[in-house]
Amino acid sequence: MRFFLTCLAADLRASLTEPGDILAQLGFFIMITALFVLAAGPESDRLALIGLAGLWMAALASMVPAFERLYEAEARSGWLDQLLVSPQPVWVFVLAKAAGYYISHAVPLLLASPLMMIWLTLPLALLPVVLASLGLGLAGLILLGALGAALTLGARRGAILAAILVLPLSVPLLIFGVLAGQAALSQAPVAPHLQLLAAAVLFLLVLMPLATGFALRTAAENG
Amino acid sequence: MFDYLANPTRFMRLADYTVWPLRLIAAAGLLIGSWLGLASSPADYQQGDAVRLMYVHVPSAWLALSSYLMLGLASLFFIVWRHPLADIAARAIAPAGAGFAFLTLVTGALWGAPIWGTWWVWDGRLTSMLVLFFFFIGYLALANGFDRPERGARPAAILAMVGVLNLPIVKFSVDWWNTLHQPASILRSGGMAIDSAMLWPLFTMFAGLQAFFLLMVVQRMRLLLGQARLARLADQQEAS
Numbered sequence: 001m002r003f004f005l006t007c008l009a010a011d012l013r014a015s016l017t018e019p020g021d022i023l024a025q026l027g028f029f030i031m032i033t034a035l036f037v038l039a040a041g042p043e044s045d046r047l048a049l050i051g052l053a054g055l056w057m058a059a060l061a062s063m064v065p066a067f068e069r070l071y072e073a074e075a076r077s078g079w080l081d082q083l084l085v086s087p088q089p090v091w092v093f094v095l096a097k098a099a100g101y102y103i104s105h106a107v108p109l110l111l112a113s114p115l116m117m118i119w120l121t122l123p124l125a126l127l128p129v130v131l132a133s134l135g136l137g138l139a140g141l142i143l144l145g146a147l148g149a150a151l152t153l154g155a156r157r158g159a160i161l162a163a164i165l166v167l168p169l170s171v172p173l174l175i176f177g178v179l180a181g182q183a184a185l186s187q188a189p190v191a192p193h194l195q196l197l198a199a200a201v202l203f204l205l206v207l208m209p210l211a212t213g214f215a216l217r218t219a220a221e222n223g
Numbered sequence: 224m225f226d227y228l229a230n231p232t233r234f235m236r237l238a239d240y241t242v243w244p245l246r247l248i249a250a251a252g253l254l255i256g257s258w259l260g261l262a263s264s265p266a267d268y269q270q271g272d273a274v275r276l277m278y279v280h281v282p283s284a285w286l287a288l289s290s291y292l293m294l295g296l297a298s299l300f301f302i303v304w305r306h307p308l309a310d311i312a313a314r315a316i317a318p319a320g321a322g323f324a325f326l327t328l329v330t331g332a333l334w335g336a337p338i339w340g341t342w343w344v345w346d347g348r349l350t351s352m353l354v355l356f357f358f359f360i361g362y363l364a365l366a367n368g369f370d371r372p373e374r375g376a377r378p379a380a381i382l383a384m385v386g387v388l389n390l391p392i393v394k395f396s397v398d399w400w401n402t403l404h405q406p407a408s409i410l411r412s413g414g415m416a417i418d419s420a421m422l423w424p425l426f427t428m429f430a431g432l433q434a435f436f437l438l439m440v441v442q443r444m445r446l447l448l449g450q451a452r453l454a455r456l457a458d459q460q461e462a463s
Contacts, residue, residue, distance in 0.1 A: 147385065151378040155368040164364050165382060168357035169389055172396035179400060196399070200392060211385055218377040 003088050004096045011100030014073065021066065026108045029062035033116045044121040051120030052130075052181040056174055058116070059109055059134060060141070064166055067145035068152060068159040070101065071216065075153055084220050090213030098146050098209075106138040122185075129184040132194055137177035140201040143208040144169050150215035154222075172200050231308055231448055238441050245438040252431020259424035267421075273337050274421070280330040282429040283323045284352065286436050290320030291355060294362065295387030298380035308444075310376040311451075313383065314366055315443035319436055321359035327352055347401040351394045358386045 015022060036054035040047055074080045083093055113134060114127055122130070148162035155161050180193035260278035267274035294316045301309035331349060332342045343349065366372075366379035 147381075151365060151382055152368065154374070155365070155378075156370065157368065161364055161368050164357075165361045168354050168361055168393075169385070171354055172389075172392045175396040175400040196396075200396075203392070207385065207388065211381055215378055215381050218381070222374050222377070 004092050004099075007093050007096030008100050011097055012103060015100065015104040021069075022104055022108055025062050025066055025105055026112060028065075029058050029109050030112060030116070032058035032061050033119055037119055048121045048123075048185075051117070051122045052178055052185070054120055055113065055116055055122075055130070055134070055181075056137070056178055059138065060167070060170065060174070062109065063105065063138065063141055063145065064163045065159055066105065067149045067162045067166060070097065070146060070149035071153060075219070080216060081220050084217055090216055091209035094146055094150075094209040094212045094216070098142050101142050101145075102139060106135070106142060109138065110135055126181065126184050129190050129194075130181055133177040133180040133197060136194070136197045136201050137173045140173045140197075140204050141166070141170050143201070143204040144173075147208050147212045147215060150212045150219060153216070153219040173197065176200060234308060235445060235448060238445055241441055242438065245434050245441065248434035249431055249438055252427055252429075252434055254431075256424055256428035256431045259427055264420050264424045270338055273334055276330050276334040277421075278424050278428045279432075280327060280334060281425060282432045283327040283330065285429065286432060287320055287324035287327050287352065287355060290316050290323065290436065291358065291390065292387065294320060294359075294383050298383035301376065301380045302384065307373075307376075307451075310373075310380065311444050311447045312440070313380065314376075314447060315440045317359055317362050317366065318443070319439045321356060321363060323432075323436065324352060324356040324359055328356065345401065347394075347398040350397045350401065354393050354397070355390070358390070362386070 033054060036058060037047065040050055040054065071080065074083075083090065110131055113130060114124065117124060117127065117130065144166045145162070148166040151165060152158040152162045176193050176197035180190050180197060183190045183193055256278060260275050264275070266272050294313050297309045297313035297316060300306065301313060328349070331352075335344065336342050362379055362383055365382055366375045369375040
């Protein structure tokens, strides 16, 4: 637990001292949403129907390109090699890194999402459901991204490669997340979708840190 | 048996023997199956001649799915026993599997155009086959995404295993998504009992395509092993 907190604090400090990444990603998210509205047309009754899709697409598109750099600093500085020969379990580091990434990169998107909902003419009564589903979905996405980042360490075209790996795996998250929002829009029960989404995230929470730790070890061994 | 086959030289020798039988079975299966499917089997009373696409479509879908499982299995062998031959097998299976997934989608679209009146529906099965195709693409991109090909072996194997674990969830989520949005396609539901006149061409084509699949895998494995040997020889030449 202490190791987890140490890693988390270090990661947060690193990303907060250089907020450029976070701001760029947030800007990307806002721009995609705005351009989505431009592409879909301003008629608000139609826009509200596909607004959820736009929100999720913008969130996915703004999260995925940055995954490649998740472990870049640690790998380059040799910190990762040190970790792998140390007795500390790698999966704890992976979890801490994912948690830090969630706080620094997903929370800003969640904070900006009410504004995006206004743009997309989604009723603000939907806010709790959108925050819950997007919050869970982004957690799952980051866990997948952690694996994608670890697998593509040292690859050519790492960014696009990580995206190609992560996006098909994120299909269930997207589906359950959007269904929850649509259920709320049509006043149907939301809970089953959110529960399935939570189940998928829990599954990833168990599987991904192990697989990612293994992938990091592979990357370090092969240079 | 695996120990015995795990020696690349022995595998190569054995693989040499399998090539001709596989070629013969594949050619016979595909020729007889095509004749049965195109000429001797009846047209469907509702679908007409379009039903004949099924003789390619169904075996392809079957092969695409089973080859992803084989990919996962080969990857498991590679991760656990670290045997290079398992990686070679996985790398040989993946393009063939991707090809069959693609063939499934294309033949499905060709069949759907006259029967459903549309090339594509976001039906649960179509969507999960599409995602399966994406999984193959991801595997191939990762396995070949490094400057040294052997460096991509373990990441790709990890990806394939994660993919196998994830596939049921994808399948479930897509079905769930589909059932809420559109009623199940009438033509897909209620598995119609197939007449034996249509079952025989189906089985023959399946045997032929299966043999063709194995042939592609074996030939590609021989190619990859040969390339690896060639690279090793070139290295030795340079060193001396």
